Amino acid sequence: MGSSFSVECKECGYQKDYYLGIGMLYGCLFSDRNDAAMMNFLSELVDSKEIMRKVEHILSMQNGCLDVRNGHMMYECTQCRTLDKRFHFLVKADSHEYEPEYLCSHCLAPLKILDVENAAVRSSFNSKGFSCPECLRCTLVEDQSKIICWD
Ligand SMILES: [Zn+2]
Numbered sequence: 285m286g287s288s289f290s291v292e293c294k295e296c297g298y299q300k301d302y303y304l305g306i307g308m309l310y311g312c313l314f315s316d317r318n319d320a321a322m323m324n325f326l327s328e329l330v331d332s333k334e335i336m337r338k339v340e341h342i343l344s345m346q347n348g349c350l351d352v353r354n355g356h357m358m359y360e361c362t363q364c365r366t367l368d369k370r371f372h373f374l375v376k377a378d379s380h381e382y383e384p385e386y387l388c389s390h391c392l393a394p395l396k397i398l399d400v401e402n403a404a405v406r407s408s409f410n411s412k413g414f415s416c417p418e419c420l421r422c423t424l425v426e427d428q429s430k431i432i433c434w435d
């Protein structure tokens with residue numbers, strides 16, 4: 285199941301569509317947790333050796349398993365207001381649970397999930413304004429004229 289989130293810059297006209305959730309492709313690939321192809325695929329999505337080391341460590345524990353509930357989600361940097369899309373999942377074992385801790389690609393501060401499916405989060409998004417990658421002003425807001433369905 286997928287959804288989309290579109291943003292536009294009020295100053296320079298920059299636009300971007302983010303495709304969120306889990307496409308059918310992912311649902312299929314993640315059905316077998318011991319699959320080497322799946323691990324490679326996850327590694328590409330995560331793009332962090334440190335996170336993958338933790339994932340592999342927990343998967344090697346007793347009853348280690350991967351839980352991809354949300355797939356691609358929006359994240360925000362609380363330091364510099366950069367908006368980003370990252371792949372969310374959980375790895376669980378009997379005594380451990382881990383979710384990826386992504387870092388901002390601009391300032392390396394931790395990213396926080398921005399739950400754009402949540403109406404309250406969505407409505408506060410526009411008053412806050414996010415950093416535009418083009419003009420670097422905090423004038424990036426949701427483009428509400430666009431609703432794209434994908435899957
Ligand atoms: Zn940042």
Ligand SMILES: [Zn+2]
Nearest residue numbers: 293296416419
């Ligand atoms: Zn801009």
